[in-house]
Amino acid sequence: MSTTGDPKKSLYEQLARLGKAAASPARLELLDLLCQGPRTVEGLANEAGLSVANASQHLRVLHGARLVEGEKNGLFVTYRLADPAVGDFFQTLRALGEKRLAEVDAILREFREAPESLEAIEKETLLNRVKKGEIILIDVRPAEEYRAGHIPFAMSVPLKELRSHFPKLRRRQPIVAYCRGPYCVLAVEAVKQLRAKGFRAARMDDGIAEWRARGLPVAVSEVSK
Amino acid sequence: MSTTGDPKKSLYEQLARLGKAAASPARLELLDLLCQGPRTVEGLANEAGLSVANASQHLRVLHGARLVEGEKNGLFVTYRLADPAVGDFFQTLRALGEKRLAEVDAILREFREAPESLEAIEKETLLNRVKKGEIILIDVRPAEEYRAGHIPFAMSVPLKELRSHFPKLRRRQPIVAYCRGPYCVLAVEAVKQLRAKGFRAARMDDGIAEWRARGLPVAVSEVSK
DNA sequence: AAACTATTCAATAGTATCCTTGAATAGTTT
């Protein structure tokens, strides 16, 4: 048995279980997606570009490391992070990557210096201005993710439905879009489309995970099923 | 080339480099040791119970993930953490393990409920009482680690030299011992020995890394070489 | 320069991980 050996050794063995869970790009992508909110296996597989069987297998590994939990609802199994601390861990991993791996920095620049140059928004004042109605804050992720958690006062405008909202928007009113976080292209694309139509749009590169990590409030709209 | 592919994919690939580095018990132990301060390859190999070649190989992997850096001084190569953020990452990993893995919790209990039951010391008041001289705070790690960073007002009493300090100590004066952190046995052993001799000894389970993580001051005694 | 030392390199065998494929399970709908 492993617990009968040197306790010090077996401790590192246990911690290595977490490291191993984080040792695969596919699993990290799944974790990132799950940081946005619960999802079914098929949903995760599609978004991460994995076969369903493969995604299921990776999820089982993550479950083995106690990082995610699955709950069977009828025909579907919905996975979610087992603990908010898992999100913190992922954030720390990402922060470390940004700080230490030049490659990550290069990839991020590729994102951020995308087509239109994207202004950074001051998060401190953002929420107040949104409250006052000076700024419209839109959440361009799929509605499902919006429901699982979003920034207060943000309205849900999934990227796919963005065009249908154009008539409602005033051209002079500043719009700020956000999505899953710094690596997500949804808000980049939304800003591009809005600007193309003459709107004053900017992107906030933080997602829900970053927002929560700052200790800022997160709203949830639970729908009775 | 990996950078020519989907940037999103390659991002997770890069982050997985960090996960892979943390996927081996041996490397985690090396990281833990390096959180205490710089060390040579041989020193690390001895303390972790690895062959020198094996330790060197693992260090090369850690270096490949930009987590540690080595500097050649004459015949020796001294490794250190590449960035304090690496320490944060390790702390987060450990915290996650404590929170999510029942096995880690069990191992920790095995440590803490060791021979003598060890009182928890209130860290808030500890430093003040040490300043006033009410408590003697001893650092029972090797002198080398003490020099690399220690709690202010602590005196260096490596476990091996503990016996030689007995005559200097008063039997009534409370002694608090600390070492590398919650998983390290040095302070446990020190307290055992002190109590066996009739001293009033307790263990603080925080080490330098935890201390620093709380934002508390750390002293360094740099010796000209 | 020769002997010695700390570290790294290179090759190897054993083991674990990864993704794919096809079948099995559990639950739903018809």
Added chain:
DNA sequence: AAACTATTCAAGGATACTATTGAATAGTTT
């Protein structure tokens, strides 16, 4: 109950990782 669906399980070959061994490198001492 039969057909269907989402998920998991099981087996396989390809690949990667780990620890060991012995040799090579770089620097020191004699």
